[in-house]
Amino acid sequence: MTLNRLLTVALLALAPLAAAPAAAEGPATLTVTFTVTDAPTGQIMLSLYDNEAAHDRGGKPVAQAAVPVQQGQAVATSPGLAPGRYAIKAFHDIDGDGKMGMTPFGMPTEPFAFSNNAQAVGGPAPWSASNFAVDGPAAATSITIR
Amino acid sequence: MMLDRRELFSRALAAGLGASLPAEALAAGLAAAAQPQWALALGDVAADIAPRGLTRLHGRLPADLVGTLYRNGPALFRRGDTAVNHWFDGDGLVRAFACHDGGVQLQARFVDTPKRRIETAAGRIVQPGFATPARPGAQVGSADDTNAANTHVIAAGGRLLALWEAGSATAMDMATLATIGPVAFRPDLKGMPFLAHPKVEASGRIWNIGLSGKHAYVYRLSAGGALEAGQMIKLPAASYCHDFTMAARHLIIVLQPWLHEKASLPFSTGMVWRPEQGTRVLVIDKDDLTRQRLFELPALFFFHLGDGWEEADGTIHFDGAFDSSPLFAVEGAPALVEGRYPRSERPMLRLVSLHPDGRARLRDAGITAEFPRNPGGHDGPRPTFHVGGYQPGRPFARSIGRWDWQAGRGQAHDFGAHQIVEEFVPAGPWLIGTTINLKARATELHMMRADRLTDGPVASFRADVALPHSFHGSWLAA
Numbered sequence: 001m002t003l004n005r006l007l008t009v010a011l012l013a014l015a016p017l018a019a020a021p022a023a024a025e026g027p028a029t030l031t032v033t034f035t036v037t038d039a040p041t042g043q044i045m046l047s048l049y050d051n052e053a054a055h056d057r058g059g060k061p062v063a064q065a066a067v068p069v070q071q072g073q074a075v076a077t078s079p080g081l082a083p084g085r086y087a088i089k090a091f092h093d094i095d096g097d098g099k100m101g102m103t104p105f106g107m108p109t110e111p112f113a114f115s116n117n118a119q120a121v122g123g124p125a126p127w128s129a130s131n132f133a134v135d136g137p138a139a140a141t142s143i144t145i146r
Numbered sequence: 147m148m149l150d151r152r153e154l155f156s157r158a159l160a161a162g163l164g165a166s167l168p169a170e171a172l173a174a175g176l177a178a179a180a181q182p183q184w185a186l187a188l189g190d191v192a193a194d195i196a197p198r199g200l201t202r203l204h205g206r207l208p209a210d211l212v213g214t215l216y217r218n219g220p221a222l223f224r225r226g227d228t229a230v231n232h233w234f235d236g237d238g239l240v241r242a243f244a245c246h247d248g249g250v251q252l253q254a255r256f257v258d259t260p261k262r263r264i265e266t267a268a269g270r271i272v273q274p275g276f277a278t279p280a281r282p283g284a285q286v287g288s289a290d291d292t293n294a295a296n297t298h299v300i301a302a303g304g305r306l307l308a309l310w311e312a313g314s315a316t317a318m319d320m321a322t323l324a325t326i327g328p329v330a331f332r333p334d335l336k337g338m339p340f341l342a343h344p345k346v347e348a349s350g351r352i353w354n355i356g357l358s359g360k361h362a363y364v365y366r367l368s369a370g371g372a373l374e375a376g377q378m379i380k381l382p383a384a385s386y387c388h389d390f391t392m393a394a395r396h397l398i399i400v401l402q403p404w405l406h407e408k409a410s411l412p413f414s415t416g417m418v419w420r421p422e423q424g425t426r427v428l429v430i431d432k433d434d435l436t437r438q439r440l441f442e443l444p445a446l447f448f449f450h451l452g453d454g455w456e457e458a459d460g461t462i463h464f465d466g467a468f469d470s471s472p473l474f475a476v477e478g479a480p481a482l483v484e485g486r487y488p489r490s491e492r493p494m495l496r497l498v499s500l501h502p503d504g505r506a507r508l509r510d511a512g513i514t515a516e517f518p519r520n521p522g523g524h525d526g527p528r529p530t531f532h533v534g535g536y537q538p539g540r541p542f543a544r545s546i547g548r549w550d551w552q553a554g555r556g557q558a559h560d561f562g563a564h565q566i567v568e569e570f571v572p573a574g575p576w577l578i579g580t581t582i583n584l585k586a587r588a589t590e591l592h593m594m595r596a597d598r599l600t601d602g603p604v605a606s607f608r609a610d611v612a613l614p615h616s617f618h619g620s621w622l623a624a
């Protein structure tokens with residue numbers, strides 16, 4: 001029951017995403033490769049954060065995207081990033097309705113994951129566990145959503 | 147605090163003495179010296195129990211008692227230098243006692259939950275629970291990652307459902323006890339809380355609730371375990387409910403003043419006892435869940451309620467095992483894991499009567515009782531079978547009783563100070579259930595005539611293993 005409430009908070013941070021192109025200013029490009037395990041269909045919806053405050057306390061992501069899943073994989077590319085630390089929250093929108101599926105108690109029913117494959121512990125993984133370096137034109141990371 | 151001490155102790159042991167004696171022998175010797183006999187009830191089962199026959203102690207298996215008694219209860223509390231903080235947080239072990247051809251076969255398997263997989267890989271207790279904190283390495287993506295599946299087991303739709311309360315039912319194969327996986331009654335109900343005490347109508351239809359704060363989700367399932375309807379209702383209080391009850395036409399949710407006030411892990415740290423708020427009883431019309439009535443009682447604490455029945459004038463009666471505060475849940479049950487018994491349990495059998503004029507009345511049987519079970523049907527008063535004989539100095543029950551509210555009297559059989567008596571369930575004219583014999587250090591299975599408990603068991607069988615105290619189970623006639 002406690003978990004329900006804590007994870008509801010997690011969900012709010014994964015609110016429906018509109019494709020929002022990043023401001024193309026910086027010299028770095030990030031490629032994120034997702035591997036999904038539940039179903040080979042649908043899309044990945046992700047939010048990219050560039051600071052701890054926004055990530056951990058429901059602030060604005062620096063970029064958002066929806067990328068299709070093909071043969072169990074999806075690739076998102078975010079150009080124009082300033083070099084620095086970033087973190088990602090993502091979920092597998094299996095039914096492709098553009099929303100995180102929810103139970104009547106507001107709990108996620110579609111699988112979600114965080115960068116570094118950081119674990120959720122009764123809420124979204126914190127920035128301290130999920131942040132990683134984006135430092136050049138070919139930065140890359142991969143996330144498994146199970 | 148308890149774990150810190152445990153960890154410090156084992157470190158001290160390793161540093162100071164471990165070099166001169168084999169560590170395992172040392173630990174075993176210390177455990178045997180320090181633990182009371184009853185600690186067998188919270189012992190660890192290392193692995194699944196392969197099928198084996200029980201030894202007949204006396205009597206004969208009744209010819210019409212053919213079927214399987216399934217039981218569930220926590221059976222692994224410690225890993226490496228860690229332990230769970232509460233009796234309710236051990237891994238669920240489902241046991242099957244198959245009765246046929248005059249004999250009994252036992253097999254038992256742990257429910258293969260995400261919690262168990264994560265902790266087996268870690269070699270430590272890491273997942274949070276009812277009162278166990280999350281430790282480094284915890285993975286909690288959903289409530290089901292903390293699901294111990296350790297409270298009850300029922301049969302529905304040709305499979306077993308191992309039940310907990312804050313997450314999904316877990317399906318298991320009836321013959322092999324292999325875990326099939328968590329049950330989503332509908333895709334959007336994945337991972338929803340589902341109490342461990344579903345109520346079954348004479349038709350086989352199953353009702354249950356799942357709770358989150360001041361909301362309850364009401365499940366109506368077919369006899370085969372398929373969802374017929376589900377509906378959310380609002381509750382007047384965010385009470386802890388381990389159980390609810392049902393009469394012919396009503397669902398009854400008893401809202402005790404142990405309130406969930408804070409979102410924190412583990413669960414029990416967010417609970418506050420507010421006796422000044424009293425206990426409220428919400429009565430819900432099964433045909434229209436929005437038709438509700440509220441009754442008021444003094445502050446009561448309970449885990450378990452008996453089945454309800456209704457009189458022609460609309461009066462509703464149900465009984466339960468009521469205590470005066472949650473101290474056993476908060477202090478008593480955690481200490482049991484450490485082999486300590488700082489607080490006596492005094493669950494008392496009491497009858498709640500809800501009158502059409504809005505008054506609620508309490509009546510006392512005057513006996514200690516827990517794990518109430520009724521023979522089924524909600525169209526009139528039924529006897530309540532229960533464990534009892536709670537005494538200071540040792541935890542757990544030692545007798546089986548039967549109470550008849552109409553007659554205002556009961557009968558009981560005392561198994562003795564060397565027996566820990568677990569829940570007995572009705573099986574036609576019989577009662578069947580398990581005990582832990584502390585002298586023989588073995589689990590026993592007993593059959594009794596439901597109308598003549600004072601005769602004692604008509605037959606008793608003994609396993610070659612002592613399984614820890616189970617909570618609840620179901621008899622499934624062959």
Ligand SMILES: [Fe+2]
Binds near residue numbers: 342388
């Ligand atoms: Fe229970």
